Amino acid sequence: MSKQLESILQRQDEYVPKSARVSYIPISFVRGKGAKLYDCDGNEYIDFLASASSANIGHGNEEIAQAVYGQMTELSQYISAYFPSGPMIDLAEKVSRMTGRPDMMVSFSCTGSASIDGAIKYARGYTGRPKIVSFSESYHGSTYGAISVSKLTNSMRRKIGPLLPECETFNYPVCLRCQYHQAPENCALDCLEQIRYAFRHYLPADEVAAFLVEPIAGDAGLIVPPARFFQDLAALCRENGILLISDEINQGVGRTGRMFAMDNFGVECDLYVLGKSFGGGLPLGAVVGRREVMESLESPAHAFTMSGNAACCTASLKMLEIMERENLFEEAFQKGVYLRERFLKMQEEFPVIGEVRGIGLNIGVDLVTDRKTMEKNYPAAAKISYYCMKHGLLLTFVGQSSLRVQPPLVITREELDQAVEIIHAALTAYTAGELSDSILEKIQGW
């Protein structure tokens, strides 16, 4: 380990609490270009993480940098809630039009989590109902509202309560390990039946403001529910005057080939929440929703000093312009098809791969101890990720057992091929028993 990295790690321990970190492997990045990253020791990596899906446009984009520089030297920001900036209004109009629906409004914040809080406020405000339903294994963020509706890990919730009241949970449809022991071919969507049962017996539907759902459960392992689940959930919402909110923070902005991942399932939501990649590299979040819902709260029920600031909105606008010009949504989808094929081929060769799933450049490769039981194989995921990171591919894992494949959308086919070669070598070494258990002490993950 270089002196520089050692010093960064030492000072991290001294000045940054562990609550603000998730440790994978000690690396500190100093530079990035496209889908390539460079660390402080001069090592090069292909990026399969895209900064947790917050760098869809890739790294070191000159056009965005120039646009932001221009804005910063003119007027970096001036509280847009009091005095609307041109870039904020341009972006609101652009995003509203991108929904393809009339009457959609946009309310900005600085992070995904703060926008989740906004969606909760709008849903309660519009319906006059208190309860928010979210799903097991979901992650919606780290503010008090967002953590209250996140159901992923105890360590994020322990000691900080009480959390927001009136937050209910149902099972997310994890078909590979169906809680109701159904196979996809005879699935009767018991995961929705549990909600109908609750409505009949102990959860008055007329007290539920909204269902908040990830279109693909990112941190749970990139789990893709069947379209029927969302279509029936949307119908259940309509029947009961409940709003449907899609958390697009991880999955939106082109990752699945569309602006909103929920569009892949043919379902219209009342509210969409954006964050991460939406800012084109700068912090930006938004709630996008139907006018009557968004206008249900009074001024200034969801306003932040820095939200919708000119510099961040300029970055976002330039990013969307580049994505359109370079047809990046469609590119991402096609590259995803190609990459999934490569993983499916590897699945034939390596029994440790239980399932390959995903839409777009957004693939979960679920590693199992046994294909019959589909038991999660945490050691395999940890060892293979570690091997890859040591061999020039930044690859992490989520949901204890799923390799998280979310590269920047600008990644080239050559880079994809190189990355696949590294993963193939890792799987070969793992299968040959060459990856030592000592790695498990070095890597943590979610």
Ligand SMILES: Cc1ncc(COP(=O)(O)O)c(C=O)c1O
């Ligand atoms: C689906 C989802 N929602 C919300 C968030 C929170 O976003 P942020 O960390 O930008 O506040 C995340 C972050 O990982 C996420 O993946």
